[in-house]
Amino acid sequence: MIKEFLQDYSKKTSLKKTLYQLIHKNGPISKVDLQPHFDVPPTTMARMIYELEERGYIESAGFGEAKGGRPPILYKAATNTGYLVGVEIARTHVKVMLVNIGFELVETKSFSLTNIHDPKRTLKLLVETIQTFQQVYEISDELLLGIGIGAVGPLDRKRGIILNPEDFPAEGWENVSLFKELQTFFSCKMTLNNGANTAALAEYHFQPQINRQILYCINGYGVRCGYIHGGALLHNDAGDASSFGHIVIEPNGRLCTCGRRGCLTAYTSLRAISQTIAMKEQEQQVIKTTDLSFDQLIYDYQVDKQFVREAVMEAAYYYGLGLSTMINILNPNEVILHGKLIYQVEDYFQEVINVAKNHIYSNQEMKIRKGTFGEDAAPIGAAIQLFYDYF
Ligand SMILES: [Zn+2]
Structure with a gap:
């Protein structure tokens, strides 16, 4: 399972994870183009690629241009290995997006925040939305790589808390422990950042x-x-x-x-x-x-x-x-x-x-x-940030 691989922070795996990250970001890409990023012999590189492909984390994506000799095989990250949830919590709405590991949209749902949407009611809706996604698309806990959240600040990013934002329509939006509440239902990685930052990240990621x-x-x-x-x-x-x-x-x-x-x-x-x-x-x-x-x-x-x-x-x-x-x-x-x-x-x-x-x-x-991404920028960026956090 790719989740296990991504959660492995040992030194032994770190080079393979870096290789995977490069293929994920730059694929389809050939061995020759990957080689300059690594200080390892071509045989080691070939073995690592073979292993990633054997495990199903990457796959071949046709052939590149031949520069004398045979055309090179191109590799890209397989998109069915895991899924991410990106969430935007804004003053007026919550948007939840389910994307695959290649950040392709699978499903999206939004709901408005009105004067009855205190944190308790809002989080209940959020949990139900993610659970429904899991059921409909048969995404087991092993396939769910995490929940990235972009919210209105100020925030305690590390502990996953919305501190005391201005202007939410309902009462009670002070010291809302998002991670703590969601961890009751989901055993996966979570990240929290300001929605403006996650939106910026979405714009950056697709044209780095x-x-x-x-x-x-x-x-x-x-x-x-x-x-x-x-x-x-x-x-x-x-x-x-x-x-x-x-x-x-x-x-x-x-x-x-x-x-x-x-x-x-x-x-x-x-x-x-x-x-x-x-x-x-x-x-x-x-x-x-x-x-x-x-x-x-x-x-x-x-x-x-x-x-x-x-x-x-x-x-x-x-x-x-x-x-x-x-x-x-x-x-x-x-x-x-x-x-x-x-x-x-x-x-x-x-x-x-x-x-x-x-x-x-x-x-x-x-x-x-x-x-470029309109209303999707903050939630997609939140999913991207969560993925980045594995490396
Ligand atoms: Zn002012």
Whole structure:
């Protein structure tokens, strides 16, 4: 079983695991292309490959291009050897994805978090979802390699605890011991990280390049950032990626949820946009807007409601300003933006880019783009992180 192999951290197995990892990441790949990564004779390499293939962890994937002589056999990781569960716990929803060891999607399920979804009810639903996946796809405990979770911080990553996040719709989201609760039902490896970080990892994994520095920004109910530098995630101990939302963009400005004034979140979150609309309506003595949902906001924008349009573009302006500050500090070569407004309102996306670009100091080449994986980024990245954790 590959689970046993991955769980073996002995020195004897470490070279074979590294070889497996390289084939998993770069396959289909030939022995010749693998050889430079290892300081072992070709016969040893051939024996290790034979063993991995015999055990069914890797398989041949046709032939490569012949460079004089016979074309080389290419190898890739077999995808039916194990499965991973990736979970995103956001403020408004939980998304659960079952992927095979090659990160191909098998099944996905989401549920909304409302004011009745305290941690107990939410974890019960999560457990039931994973158990159903196991039953439907006949995934034994041996085949389940682990559960990776991307959540809203702050977190205790090592102990698997959600500490005291802002703004969950239900009460009780303080000191939620995810690992402890889930370990009652599942005897497998678990990892926890901020959803912004796991989303960044998803983007990195499928296009890994050395020196690729990715800044991944999620903008929705709050603002969160993940940052990858040279293949490694940058994170603080508390797994809190929300601090970006509290950089000051307006001295003595609007009151923020954190109790301070002038934070980015106070101008760009959904609640902030709702408040801007309400203020504009009040000035014009029309009916006051209550807190909007993103879907309602985007609908109102598209039907050209005047105050909504103004408020959304104002938020884009402030978001662009905040983004330029992050870019000036971190100097990423790629910035990936994620959020419903980013994906669905093109004018908003363009305005964020324009404002950011007008305030970026460096003239090094940099790309600002939308996320490739949309809503799947954080849960897929959580599964990827769990897999990485075996090596
Ligand atoms: Zn704040």
